[in-house]
Amino acid sequence: MAIIGYARVSTLDQDLTAQLAQLNAAGCDRIYKEKASGVKQDRPELAAMLDYVREGDTVTVCKLDRVARSTKHLLDIVDTLEAKRVTFKVLNINLDTSSPTGKLMLSMLGAIGQFEREMMLERQREGIQLAKDAGAYKGRKPTAREKAADVMQLLSEGLTKEATAERLGIGVASVYRIAKDARTTATLPTSI
Known part of the structure; x- marks a missing residue:
């Protein structure tokens, strides 16, 4: 001990x-x-x-x-x-x-923490709704999907997925996702 x-x-x-x-x-x-x-x-x-x-x-x-x-x-x-x-x-x-008192204090801290989290999320939802109602909140822009044509062009030119992501300023995972989506719609050869 x-x-x-x-x-x-x-x-x-x-x-x-x-x-x-x-x-x-x-x-x-x-x-x-x-x-x-x-x-x-x-x-x-x-x-x-x-x-x-x-x-x-x-x-x-x-x-x-x-x-x-x-x-x-x-x-x-x-x-x-x-x-x-x-x-x-x-x-x-x-x-x-x-001690029982210590365990009670800890339980109260947990309950207060949960309450604070729920209040913060509620305020966040209310703020987003107010911004949407005012036309000021559009959500996150789907930047990578907007660049799908550029991704496919660079890949067809022989750039690696990593180089394509770096050149376009998007994540490598997004490049892989765009390439995969293109393969499933059969618009691209499976070698890319």
Whole structure:
């Protein structure tokens, strides 16, 4: 049964000193630390810590935003820890999932996160509808499909799909899709 700490700052010029001091004061046996953006998907130290912890351990962080990008991400992390029978503690809000109160706080955070997400989506839908009603919202232009004739011309001239995409400023996947559509309508030989 170990106390495992996790410390993170968002940029290379930020300092971990304050978090490390708090985690050491909390009795952490081992501390994983990294300098990485919270929105960045790849955080190797977080992944290593989640892999390392064992039943009976406690993961301790100074603040929620140091470990998770969003409420959903936090709940995913806590689910991973609970599956391993690992307790989760947050020092600045005194959250401890080993207690009923801590579990309640976490559930409330999850509910609030879900509510915020649904409200944001509702406001987004309302804004799009208002823009459509005003004639200001047309949606995303299908830029690649508009260039289908150019794609087919360049391919017939012998350009690779990658070179065609680069020349026209569209994605390679779009070039493949246009070529495939052309083959199925039999307007192009299958060698392209």
